[in-house]
Amino acid sequence: MSYLTPLRNIRLSHRSAIALLSMGALCLASALVAQDVPLISGAGSFTTNTTGGNTSYQPALTPVLVAPVGQHLLFESRAYIVDSINPQPHTGYDTQFHVGVAYAQADYFLNSHVTLVGGFSLIPFGTYNERLSPIWINPLQDAPLIYGIGNPGSGSGTGGQIRGNIVSNENYSITYATYFSAGSTDFQINSSRSTGGQVELYLPKARLEIGTSYGRLLEHDKMNAIGTHVWWEPANIPLKLRSEYAHGPHSQGYWVETDYRLSQFHGENSAIGRLEPIFRIQQTFRNSPDNNDELPAQNTQRVDFGLDYHLPHEVRMNTSYARQFSSSGNVNIWETALIYRFLFPTWKGKK
Amino acid sequence: MNNLLKNITKNIPAVSLGVLLLAAGPLSSQTSDPNSAATTTNQKPAKVKAVHATQPRDGQQVFAQNCERCHNAPQGFSPSISGTVVKHMRVRANLSKEDEQALMRFFNP
Numbered sequence: 072m073s074y075l076t077p078l079r080n081i082r083l084s085h086r087s088a089i090a091l092l093s094m095g096a097l098c099l100a101s102a103l104v105a106q107d108v109p110l111i112s113g114a115g116s117f118t119t120n121t122t123g124g125n126t127s128y129q130p131a132l133t134p135v136l137v138a139p140v141g142q143h144l145l146f147e148s149r150a151y152i153v154d155s156i157n158p159q160p161h162t163g164y165d166t167q168f169h170v171g172v173a174y175a176q177a178d179y180f181l182n183s184h185v186t187l188v189g190g191f192s193l194i195p196f197g198t199y200n201e202r203l204s205p206i207w208i209n210p211l212q213d214a215p216l217i218y219g220i221g222n223p224g225s226g227s228g229t230g231g232q233i234r235g236n237i238v239s240n241e242n243y244s245i246t247y248a249t250y251f252s253a254g255s256t257d258f259q260i261n262s263s264r265s266t267g268g269q270v271e272l273y274l275p276k277a278r279l280e281i282g283t284s285y286g287r288l289l290e291h292d293k294m295n296a297i298g299t300h301v302w303w304e305p306a307n308i309p310l311k312l313r314s315e316y317a318h319g320p321h322s323q324g325y326w327v328e329t330d331y332r333l334s335q336f337h338g339e340n341s342a343i344g345r346l347e348p349i350f351r352i353q354q355t356f357r358n359s360p361d362n363n364d365e366l367p368a369q370n371t372q373r374v375d376f377g378l379d380y381h382l383p384h385e386v387r388m389n390t391s392y393a394r395q396f397s398s399s400g401n402v403n404i405w406e407t408a409l410i411y412r413f414l415f416p417t418w419k420g421k422k
Numbered sequence: 423m424n425n426l427l428k429n430i431t432k433n434i435p436a437v438s439l440g441v442l443l444l445a446a447g448p449l450s451s452q453t454s455d456p457n458s459a460a461t462t463t464n465q466k467p468a469k470v471k472a473v474h475a476t477q478p479r480d481g482q483q484v485f486a487q488n489c490e491r492c493h494n495a496p497q498g499f500s501p502s503i504s505g506t507v508v509k510h511m512r513v514r515a516n517l518s519k520e521d522e523q524a525l526m527r528f529f530n531p
Contacts (some may be wrong), residue, residue: 110503178521180509239521
């Protein structure tokens with residue numbers, strides 16, 4: 072499973088190309104305010120994965136376009152262009168080229184507490200899909216094993232969201248996101264019919280966040296998924312601790328990840344301070360067979376040891392070793408990534 | 423500490439002055455940026471007043487408490503996209519409008 076899992080096999084058609092072009096045109100129409108120039112962001116990456124001795128390569132580009140129109144409306148979209156190069160016995164390499172859209176949505180700020188979202192959006196369940204899926208963010212390359220619970224199909228929904236902030240002050244903040252996806256078999260905006268949402272409590276002084284997610288698949292099988300996450304990122308030490316548990320109808324599991332940037336040794340720009348060791352442990356449990364939930368068919372344990380190196384100019388090198396244990400066999404997974412993260416205005420704003 | 427934060431923290435006196443001015447004149451908050459077209463959005467003075475009747479949020483604090491939660495704080499970006507970034511992150515992180523405004527004062531002191 073790679074970091075591109077949420078983007079499973081969606082290809083760009085004429086229609087999505089037109090949608091993207093119209094967003095481009097909207098960019099031109101926007102930017103009336105000096106700070107509201109549309110931006111292009113995202114990452115270019117080259118990743119390798121060696122699982123059980125077979126190495127595959129993945130050059131990828133994941134551009135993000137964000138364009139405000141006035142003070143209440145925002146358009147945002149992330150596309151991906153990926154070449155998967157996989158070894159084939161005797162025949163050399165097999166390559167698969169994918170171009171598609173991870174999300175393309177309009178956000179309307181109704182008031183301080185409510186934002187309406189319409190379009191093709193990442194499903195708000197758990198933390199990986201919305202927050203960690205961009206490769207420049209996730210310190211490890213692979214999605215967690217439980218990612219499939221609560222994120223059916225492509226991991227994106229075709230429909231709407233109501234989300235926002237219930238209360239926010241210097242002691243705590245409570246946020247929410249609810250969604251409904253009408254589902255679409257259209258290959259470019261492939262999604263399941265589902266609904267759900269999440270609520271989070273964030274304590275900014277302790278930098279502690281506790282959240283819970285719910286998802287209900289509304290296809291022929293009506294299935295519920297629930298999840299909970301705890302993130303703790305203390306202010307005074309460069310430590311991050313993230314964890315998540317999810318329970319689906321046929322499987323459940325958890326992951327706990329911690330990383331520690333060695334910036335306390337001579338600052339974050341020193342040779343040592345650029346290093347970031349990461350450790351993740353995960354476990355999945357299978358209650359009954361399910362070909363669609365994307366969790367391993369057998370109970371599985373996995374540990375990942377990563378070491379990232381933050382180079383200047385938003386370049387990062389990731390390396391990791393993982394060992395996965397299950398009754399169907401144990402396997403070693405070695406991964407590397409070279410990631411460049413970019414961010415620039417679409418044009419020079421007025422001074 | 424990243425460069426952006428360093429640059430911004432250098433301007434803390436200016437930010438504080440900005441915050442003070444905002445506290446003094448509720449209506450000025452909507453037009454705090456002389457370059458912005460925000461003047462046209464200021465149609466509901468009653469509401470604006472209600473928002474600023476309480477202490478406005480401290481932008482540096484909002485930044486410090488939120489912008490490293492999901493990813494490393496960006497090493498810096500052009501002021502011309504500060505509004506775009508903040509709006510985008512308002513959706514992603516479910517920030518309130520007050521948080522957004524505080525961040526805008528912080529990025530554009």
